[in-house]
Amino acid sequence: GDSVxxxxxxxxxxxxxxxxxxxxxxxxxxxxxxxxxxxPGEGLQLLLKATKADDxxxxxxxxATYRKETTSFHLEKGSVQVSDSAVYFCALDxxxxxxxxxxxxxxxxx
Amino acid sequence: DAGITQSPRHKVTETGTPxxxxxxxxxxxxxxxxxxxxxxxxxxxIHYSYGVKDTDKGxxxxxxxxxxxxTEDFLLTLESATSSQTSVYFCAISQGMDPSYGYTFGSGxxxxxx
Numbered sequence: 001g002d003s004v005x006x007x008x009x010x011x012x013x014x015x016x017x018x019x020x021x022x023x024x025x026x027x028x029x030x031x032x033x034x035x036x037x038x039x040p041g042e043g044l045q046l047l048l049k050a051t052k053a054d055d056x057x058x059x060x061x062x063x064a065t066y067r068k069e070t071t072s073f074h075l076e077k078g079s080v081q082v083s084d085s086a087v088y089f090c091a092l093d094x095x096x097x098x099x100x101x102x103x104x105x106x107x108x109x110x
Numbered sequence: 111d112a113g114i115t116q117s118p119r120h121k122v123t124e125t126g127t128p129x130x131x132x133x134x135x136x137x138x139x140x141x142x143x144x145x146x147x148x149x150x151x152x153x154x155x156i157h158y159s160y161g162v163k164d165t166d167k168g169x170x171x172x173x174x175x176x177x178x179x180x181t182e183d184f185l186l187t188l189e190s191a192t193s194s195q196t197s198v199y200f201c202a203i204s205q206g207m208d209p210s211y212g213y214t215f216g217s218g219x220x221x222x223x224x
Contacts, residue, residue, distance in 0.1 A: 043215030
């Protein structure tokens with residue numbers, strides 16, 4: 001069945017560092033792909049999405065490009081802030097159901 | 111104003127007791143979902159609803175039931191709680207079946223079964 005694999009965390013970076021969180025998927029066809037973010041003590045929020053190959057989703061300085069050749073949707077940010085500390089989830093649309101990765105905890109140190 | 115609220119936020123219960131968690135929305139969205147979140151598993155779908163009295167099972171529905179008698183309320187019941195149901199439970203809403211609409215999540219209910 002469809003699945004999503006994320007890099008294990010936690011990922012610890014210093015403020016202003018470059019961020020990459022890897023996400024790869026297995027699916028039939030070309031599903032829509034999503035990144036959600038969960039701040040401490042809160043529910044998840046949609047961060048960005050891409051609905052077809054080569055699309056780039058972007059929001060709040062984060063970007064991810066839908067790469068069908070490598071079945072990947074890696075999340076990137078050029079300069080992270082302490083406020084970006086959170087858990088990040090990659091997900092794909094499988095017949096109108098979301099299939100979720102396990103989540104990657106990001107810790108940003110000042 | 112939060113468009114989606116969950117209650118209670120925290121609950122400790124004993125093994126074998128029934129437990130009901132409530133999800134309330136003010137957005138008039140048709141689709142509502144119950145997930146559980148466990149370390150290393152991400153989110154797993156328990157049940158979902160696509161309208162009043164219209165519900166269906168997700169991948170981890172055993173031991174859980176749901177009801178939706180009004181658009182705004184979606185209840186999750188653990189019929190006889192077990193320690194394996196200790197988890198954080200999230201409710202989500204969506205205005206359409208297509209996940210591209212984006213899901214809005216509640217703040218979660220942390221349930222401990224002792």
